[in-house]
Amino acid sequence: MKIRVGLGFDVHPLESGRDFFLGGIKLPSEKGAVGHSDADVLIHAICDALLGAANLRDIGFHFSNTDERWKGKDSKYFLKEVTTMLAAKGWKIENVDCTVVLEKPKINPHIEEMKNVLAPLMNVEVDDVSIKATTNERLGYVGREEGANAYAVALISRII
Numbered sequence: 001m002k003i004r005v006g007l008g009f010d011v012h013p014l015e016s017g018r019d020f021f022l023g024g025i026k027l028p029s030e031k032g033a034v035g036h037s038d039a040d041v042l043i044h045a046i047c048d049a050l051l052g053a054a055n056l057r058d059i060g061f062h063f064s065n066t067d068e069r070w071k072g073k074d075s076k077y078f079l080k081e082v083t084t085m086l087a088a089k090g091w092k093i094e095n096v097d098c099t100v101v102l103e104k105p106k107i108n109p110h111i112e113e114m115k116n117v118l119a120p121l122m123n124v125e126v127d128d129v130s131i132k133a134t135t136n137e138r139l140g141y142v143g144r145e146e147g148a149n150a151y152a153v154a155l156i157s158r159i160i
């Protein structure tokens with residue numbers, strides 16, 4: 001068996017009056033993330049972790065932010081597509097572990113729902129998806145509530 005690990009990182013600006021999609025759900029929030037697609041910073045980090053583990057480039061390579069097809073696109077589509085790309089190469093997703101960094105809103109009450117939404121898109125058990133949350137202790141752009149960061153690692157395996 002071959003196993004590989006991958007790392008993903010993403011950032012999106014936050015602006016007032018925008019919908020905030022995170023982890024595949026819409027969060028109640030005064031501010032929302034800005035981007036070409038639905039700007040789901042957590043799903044984008046997970047996609048990059050999975051693509052990195054399989055050495056399949058990155059999310060921007062496959063879903064360019066200048067392509068009209070992806071304007072306002074639900075990022076759950078990207079995660080499902082990435083899972084399909086990995087499966088086509090024989091890769092099985094073992095687990096993903098993520099950290100979202102933002103000041104507001106608090107996401108802990110929504111983590112179970114996010115895990116339940118994301119796990120089937122990756123063909124894994126809910127227990128194979130870990131989502132953690134932290135603030136940036138009011139430091140920098142995240143601390144000023146101008147943006148959100150997300151980090152993810154993924155482990156994948158393949159029978160050689």
Ligand code: MG
Binds near residue numbers: 011
């Ligand atoms: Mg992104």
